[in-house]
Amino acid sequence: MAEPVPSHEVTTTLHLGVRSVTDSSPVALIEKLIAESSSEEQQVLQEVMDGDGDRAMVFIHRGPSRGARFLITEAGSTIGRAPSNEIFLDDVTVSRSHASIKKDGPEFIFTDSGSLNGSYINNQQASTHRLQTGDEIQIGKFHMLFIGSKIIEGNTSSSNNQSGGK
Numbered sequence: 001m002a003e004p005v006p007s008h009e010v011t012t013t014l015h016l017g018v019r020s021v022t023d024s025s026p027v028a029l030i031e032k033l034i035a036e037s038s039s040e041e042q043q044v045l046q047e048v049m050d051g052d053g054d055r056a057m058v059f060i061h062r063g064p065s066r067g068a069r070f071l072i073t074e075a076g077s078t079i080g081r082a083p084s085n086e087i088f089l090d091d092v093t094v095s096r097s098h099a100s101i102k103k104d105g106p107e108f109i110f111t112d113s114g115s116l117n118g119s120y121i122n123n124q125q126a127s128t129h130r131l132q133t134g135d136e137i138q139i140g141k142f143h144m145l146f147i148g149s150k151i152i153e154g155n156t157s158s159s160n161n162q163s164g165g166k
Contacts, residue, residue: 029145030134033059041069045147049133053149056108056131058101062143064091076102079139080113093117093140101131108148110137 034042048057048071056072070077070087077086080098089098095115102109110129112119120138121129129135135146 049150051149053106056148058144061145063141072101074103089142091140098139
């Protein structure tokens with residue numbers, strides 16, 4: 001007779017693909033974020049959104065490190081599991097050098113660095129994407145909300161360059 005498997009030896013599989021969309025609209029997510037933030041955080045968020053587009057912010061709204069926020073300047077930011085990244089995501093579902101966000105003129109461009117698990121923007125696998133306020137970036141278990149300037153949002157077209165299927 002087979003012995004039962006101890007609970008500490010049971011493993012699960014992490015599904016990194018498309019999940020069902022149960023969240024509110026991007027505007028509702030940002031409003032909720034602002035409402036739940038401290039007065040200092042609200043001021044920083046408002047400065048980014050009212051700014052001239054020289055900086056943006058990524059806010060982890062679901063998953064490990066929920067509530068962490070990262071300022072992205074004109075110098076851009078790297079994202080990955082290695083501590084040397086400006087956006088350090090400490091989880092095995094994230095590659096050491098997973099992706100980057102770079103400033104390109106008035107816009108911020110997300111680029112996957114050829115990561116093993118891929119990157120998702122608004123539930124679509126993407127290797128490159130022009131970010132807009134409210135875009136959700138999923139890297140491994142981390143769900144991040146991109147927040148940029150309202151001024152830039154009004155000046156850019158809604159066409160995004162998304163690529164990278166399977």
